[in-house]
Amino acid sequence: MSDNSLPDEIISEILSPALKVSDEVFSDTSDVSPFAKYAESTSAYLLVCKSWLRVATPLLYHVVILRSKAQAKALGRVLSTNSELGMFIKKLRVEGGYGTPMATIMKLSPNISDLFLSFEIWGTDNTDGLCKGLFLINPTRVILRDVLSNRRKVRVNKMVSNLEDALVKALAKWDRLSTFDLPYTGQEGSIRVTKIVQALEKSQSLNTVVIPSGGLQWIYPLLKDCPLQAICLKESLSPSHLAYYVGSNTALKALVKCKELLPVTEDPKQDSGKIGVPQFPDITPSLNPNFFPMKETSDEVKDVVWGRVFYFAMFVPELAQNPEAEDIPPRLPILLVSKMFHRLALPSFYAHTVVKKLTATSGFLAVLRNNPFLGAQVHSIRGSAGSQVYSDWDDSDDASILSLLSQMTGLVRLCGWSSTAKHFDIRCNYLSREKTIPWEAFEAVATSSGATLREFSKHIATQRDASPAVFDTLTQLRSLAWKCDSIFKCKPEDAAYAGLSNLEELQIWSSDPSFFTALSMMKLESLRRVVFSNKSDNAETFLETHGNKLTEIRIPYYTAEVLKVNIFQVCSSLTSISLVSCDKPPESFNFPHTSTSLVTIYIELQGWLRKKDQLINWERFFAAFEPKCYPSLHEIQISSCEWPTNEREIGKSLWVRWAENLLKHNIYLADRSGKKWRARLKV
Structure with missing residues (x-):
């Protein structure tokens, strides 16, 4: 790219978002620095080309964050070489003492308006340069960060005391100081707090104080002689809490400024099941009371159009992504509008079904009896159908499951509990929380939906004499989470089975050793990812046969250690390995x-x-x-x-x-x- 291809103003607009440090982050006084990210330095933007170097340099030096002695030493050396760079520095955040280079930095940065100082300084650090530098600048805002112990006591050592004394003396000199950010509530009872506040009392330029809400009643009497225009609280308070802190003091009430109350948000950990349903604008109804949509259109076209409308109104794409999404509005009322709505919306309503209880299974089966065409419209069934431990289960329930799955001819996904290996914890007994389906039901699924099924993760009842041929019809299966202790009858003289030809991911939650033998008799040409459990007896046979295809393995530490084969030797194409429960x-x-x-x-x-x-x-x-x-x-x-x-x-x-x-x-x-x-x- 030519240096002259874009004007400097446009380049500046492009680079500003990447180089800008927000004031909220700059002034953050939380226990962990917001700059402890260890990401790529933003200075890398300056190395792209000469025009970027020219334009980005002032942007980079506008806000300077120092977090180590090496950074301070390097900055001091740079400013000594090119003093013009110091003119760009407006905000300086110093998170330690960092020795004598601090005096050079502050001497060569005369335009500093915002200064962040931290009292989290250990005795091995050196604040001499910082103490000297305070008298070389005249900031308009100072932000203090202090570390308080559980007993609300501040840290005290020689280096901190020197910085404290220098700050108190500098406050008397700073005639441009208008804003001071204090971390104290007045309960600390330290000499430091008293000395700093006494120095602020004499300031004739201070008009804004930022403090925690707990220090409101403490700070106002001490600074009321200052030309205060605002006392800003760091927290968001409700009107009742604000009234508690302010009391009946009208003068104080006029000064207090509080952050707007944040809207109540749910725990982010609980948002994992939410998909962000789009909010549509209200549509103004037609002014014609006799308006009838598609009045002159044929019934076939109407059905196609309305079917597409219901596809989105029933949130089919969103439920395909997450069938258990929690923020889906109620969909049943759409079915109750009219017979036509019921007929056309029913396939979309059941396209992605969640079955959590045994009663839901029988209810779903009744719907299928009345609407046989739904068997081809249901694309995913998810849920445990009750608990293995606490629910009663008899032969009639097995028959219901068998009948239900036999009618499914277009299933793409059949899952119990989450089968995502990323969240799969082999130490947890998930299988005790999921009802088993009879082996005959698994065979029925393989027969009726074998050409469409892409993901399977259900707990299957044990079969004493199972045939590996059951997998032959699962031609489109991509992900299999095997949760079954069935014993497979595999004879060495049998020809190789053709099953699972498109299988890419295999998770083994529970299995009999014969399952690995059965897999070893298949080609599994597409298999790339395998997740083993604690019980993976006879896995060596499987790895020796298919290990050269695998690119990713997740395996418990104990299982890996007792294997009779070396994983890296039999899995020559392995790019990623995860050892869990180490x-x-x-x-x-x-x-x-x-x-x-x-x-x-x-x-x-x-x-x-x-x-x-x-x-x-x-x-x-x-x-x-x-x-x-x-x-x-x-x-x-x-x-x-x-x-x-x-x-x-x-x-x-x-x-x-x-x-x-x-x-x-x-x-x-x-x-x-x-x-x-x-x-x-x-x-």
Whole structure:
């Protein structure tokens, strides 16, 4: 791209959203810094081309965040080389002491208007440069962050005390100071709080104070002689709570400004079943009272048009995505409008059905008897149909299930509890929460819907003499979650079975060893992903036959350790492996073998690494780990990995040390959420 292809103004508009730091984030005083993200530095935008460098430099330096001594030293060196860059700095956030370079930075940044200071400083840090720098600037807003213990006591050491004294003296000099953000409620009872507030009392420019709501009645009497125009509360308060803090003081009430009350939101963890149903605008009815839609149109065309309308009115696309979505409006009233509505909307109503109780099964079966055409219109059935433990189940119920599934000729998905392997926890006994279907019902599904079924995940009753030929008709099945202990009769002289030719993902919740033998007699040409459970006896036969096709495996630690074959040798195309339920480092990865295709390793630990012996074991694991055996490896993700959030913790963290050793081989270490450690600037 030519440097002159776009005007600087347009480039600035393009880059501003990426380089801008919102004031809300800049002034965040929460315990964990919002900048502890370890993401790619925004300075990378400056390296795209010369025009981006020219335009983005002022944007980058507008807000400066310092989180380490190395960053402060580097910035001080840059400003000393090019003092013009300091003119761009308007906001400066300093999350520590960071030594003598701070004096250089603040000396060469005369336009600082917003200053963020933190008292979370340890005795090993150095605040001398920061203390000197406070007298070299004249900000309009100061934001303080302090760390309070459980007893509401502030941290005290020599470096913090020096910064505290320097701030108090600087407050007397800052004649442009208009806004001060305090973290205190007045209950801390420390000398620091008293000294800072006493210094603020003398300010003739202070007009806005930001404090927690608990400090409202404490701060106002002390600062009432200042030309205050507003006391802003950090929290959102209801009118009743605000009245409690303000009392009958009308002067105080006029000054208090509170964030608008946020709308009540549900727990984000409970939103997983919601799909965001679109809100449609109200449609103005026709002014013609005799209006009749498609009055002159043939009945066939009307049925097609109305059928399409009901397809969306019944939220068929949304339910196809998630049949148990919680924010779907009631759909039954549409069926009750008229006979025509009932006839045309019924297929869409039952297209994706959830069966949670035994009574729902019999009710659904009654609907099918009255409307046989629905058998081809039902595309998914989901639900446990009751509990294996607490519900009564007899032969008539088995007969109902068999009759129901026999009439399904267009099923695409038949699932019980969630079959998504990403959320599949092999330690939980999900099968006890799901009713079994008789083996005959599984055979019926394979016969009636074998040409359409793409996903199957139901708990099947045990069959003593099962034939692998039952899988031959499941020609379109892509995902199979096997939950059955049936014993398959497989004879060596039998020809290979042709079943499951399109199967891509296999999850094994519960199985008999003969199931692996049956799978070994199939081609399974499309199989790529397998999830094993704790009980995977005879898995070696399966892996020796199909391992070379697999690209992803999820397996419990114990199962992997007792396998009689080496996973990496039999699975030569493996790109991802997940070890779950690990209580110690996996020894499998320290065997003398090579995997040229492996890209990611995920290790799920039981609990967190806290004990000394656990850390020693993992230290040995990383010391013995040979990256050269995995030339394509890009990432190791460990569920118990915790990234530190400040410079002191980073210096002590074993996770950081292990991550930086891996980075020497271009391998990233990631935490549970997938956040990767990135090398930081060093002194």
